[in-house]
Structures are given as structure tokens and as C-alpha cells.
Amino acid sequence: MKERLNEYINENLETLPRIRRRLSNYQTSKADDYINESNKESHFQELLFKYIDDKNLKDSDVYNKVHIDRRLFSKIRSDINYHPSKETVILLGLSLKLNEDEIDKLLNSASYSLPKNNIYDLIIRFCFKEGIYELKDVNDLLETYNCKSFSY
Numbered sequence: 001m002k003e004r005l006n007e008y009i010n011e012n013l014e015t016l017p018r019i020r021r022r023l024s025n026y027q028t029s030k031a032d033d034y035i036n037e038s039n040k041e042s043h044f045q046e047l048l049f050k051y052i053d054d055k056n057l058k059d060s061d062v063y064n065k066v067h068i069d070r071r072l073f074s075k076i077r078s079d080i081n082y083h084p085s086k087e088t089v090i091l092l093g094l095s096l097k098l099n100e101d102e103i104d105k106l107l108n109s110a111s112y113s114l115p116k117n118n119i120y121d122l123i124i125r126f127c128f129k130e131g132i133y134e135l136k137d138v139n140d141l142l143e144t145y146n147c148k149s150f151s152y
Contacts (some may be wrong), residue, residue, distance in 0.1 A: 043071045044089070044110040045080060051096050051106070066091040066150075068133055088126055091150060094133045102111045120147045 006117075015050055052062055063073040068091055075082050084092075089110050093103040114121040123145060127138050139149035 001141055043080070044084065044106070045076060045082070047106055047109045048092060050078070051098065051102065055096060058095070062092065062095045067094075067097040068092070086110075087150065091135075093128065093137065094135065097108045097131070097133045098128060100125065101133075119145050123147060 049140060052059065059073060059077070060070075062068075063070060068088065072088070076084060076088075086107070089107050090103070093106055095104075098106065104114065114125045116122060116125070120142065123141050126137075127141065132141070133151070135150055142145060142149045
């Protein structure tokens with residue numbers, strides 16, 4: 001597979017004028033090392049269920065609190081390839097009453113973040129920082145600033 005990737009890269013780079021690169025074994029080896037090292041970070045499902053276990057909660061306590069469908073939660077639990085929406089990750093974080101660092105880790109494990117350059121994300125970050133976990137209260141804040149609220 002790695003050879004096919006190298007061939008594909010080299011073939012496509014050759015079509016660009018005056019650009020031709022060959023990946024050395026050293027570069028490929030460094031890329032492999034980087035990918036393998038980075039893949040050691042927690043995956044979304046692992047981290048989510050660690051938080052649930054650490055807080056001694058039942059699954060139903062988590063998904064019922066923020067009105068996540070039981071079937072969706074079952075899919076999260078059973079399908080390692082499932083990729084949640086950012087909204088779902090935030091809702092789960094609210095249900096688990098995560099702190100700011102914990103929600104950052106959970107979001108990051110699903111390839112999301114709460115950047116500080118838009119109002120919606122700032123409000124969500126504020127809620128985790130200040131311990132505002134009730135969906136109604138979060139929605140009230142979002143609506144105050146004309147942001148899309150969570151539906152339930």
C-alpha cells in the first residue's frame with residue numbers, strides 16, 4: 001500500500017511543471033513514525049467511556065440528560081468507525097459535566113475544537129468553564145447572542 005501511495009504521489013507531482021520529488025525511505029520512515037505516535041492518542045469512544053466510568057454513570061444517565069437518542073448512543077458505543085457531530089460531542093460533555101480541559105480533550109479526540117474566534121464556540125467554552133451544564137441554560141445563552149441553540 002505504501003508503494004502505491006508513493007507511486008501515486010510521484011505520478012501526480014510529475015504532472016506539475018518543474019516540480020518533481022521523490023520520497024526517500026528516510027522521509028517515509030519519519031512519516032510512519034509520526035503517524036504511529038500520533039495514533040496513540042485516545043479515540044473518541046475510548047475517552048467518552050472512560051469519562052462515563054470515572055463518573056460512575058450509567059449510559060442512560062448520560063444520553064437521557066441531554067436528549068440524545070438511545071439508538072445513536074448505542075451506535076457510538078458499538079461502532080468504532082462512528083464519527084459524531086460536534087454538537088453531539090458538546091451535548092455529551094454537558095451531560096458528563098466536563099470541565100474546560102476535559103471537553104477540549106473530548107472534542108479533540110473527535111477532531112473538533114472550540115476556537116476563540118466566534119461567539120458560538122466562546123459561549124460553549126464559557127459554559128464548561130463556569131459549570132453551566134443545564135441544556136436550557138446553555139440554550140438561553142446561545143439565543144441571547146443569536147446563535148443556533150440545541151434542539152431537544
